[in-house]
Amino acid sequence: MEADSIQWSTVYPIFGGKHHLALGGKPGVYRIRAFTAPGKPLAINRLGEVDLLGVLHIGKSKNLGRRIRTFRQAAEGLKAPHHAGREFSGWGFEKIIPRAMLHFDYFTTTSEEKALELERQLHEQYRRKFFDRPPLDSTSGQDRIVLETQ
Numbered sequence: 398m399e400a401d402s403i404q405w406s407t408v409y410p411i412f413g414g415k416h417h418l419a420l421g422g423k424p425g426v427y428r429i430r431a432f433t434a435p436g437k438p439l440a441i442n443r444l445g446e447v448d449l450l451g452v453l454h455i456g457k458s459k460n461l462g463r464r465i466r467t468f469r470q471a472a473e474g475l476k477a478p479h480h481a482g483r484e485f486s487g488w489g490f491e492k493i494i495p496r497a498m499l500h501f502d503y504f505t506t507t508s509e510e511k512a513l514e515l516e517r518q519l520h521e522q523y524r525r526k527f528f529d530r531p532p533l534d535s536t537s538g539q540d541r542i543v544l545e546t547q
Contacts, residue, residue, distance in 0.1 A: 400518035403504045408432070411469050411499040420462035424512045425505035426519060427461055429454035429468060429481060429533065431494045439498065443527035453494070454481040454533040455523065457516035459509035465501055472496060481533035490533070 408430065409416035431439035431451040438451035458464035464479070471482025473496070485491065485499075506512045523531060 400515060400522045403515075403519075405502045405504055408436075408500045408502045410497070411465065411472070411501055412496050417462045417465035417469075417501070420460075420465070420503065420505075422460045422462065423505045424457075424459045424507070424509045425461050425503050426455065426457045426512050426515050427465065427501050427503040428452050429456070430500050430502065431498045432500050433498065439494065441532065443529045445526055445528040448527060448531075452523065452531045453485075453490075453499075454531050455516060455519045456481065457509075457512040459512070461503050461505065465503075468501075472499065480535075484533045484535065 403426075405428070411417075411429070428450075429452075431441070431453055433439050438449060441448040441451055441453075454468075456464065456468075467477045467479040468482040470477035471479040472485040472491075474486045477483075485494075504515070506515060520530070520534070523529075
């Protein structure tokens with residue numbers, strides 16, 4: 398699977414919905430995105446150009462439902478093991494992007510390994526286009542180092 402050919406899911410709100418529960422324990426990649434209104438992503442100025450999809454975070458998981466839940470908990474300021482959620486909460490992103498604007502979409506894969514490779518491709522694609530990482534992805538690409546040394 399190549400990053401360019403992904404058919405992303407419908408976009409769901411992170412807060413005020415339980416759409417993540419339907420994902421169960423499926424592996425895959427997901428994006429945390431900001432929306433100004435239903436169906437209208439928040440345009441985010443990046444170094445290379447404007448991100449018209451409003452991508453705040455690109456991630457992977459062996460259990461998408463649980464990962465979305467931990468992002469939500471961390472974004473609320475709870476002690477949850479999600480770096481991007483802690484970034485959102487800890488750096489005050491909510492002053493600019495209220496939690497109600499946060500949504501997610503996803504793409505399931507057949508394994509955690511395929512999700513990891515796809516996440517790497519998505520980060521590379523984003524950086525090539527915008528010369529930057531998504532705003533909540535200060536640690537993106539660290540898993541790549543692990544893959545290359547194994």
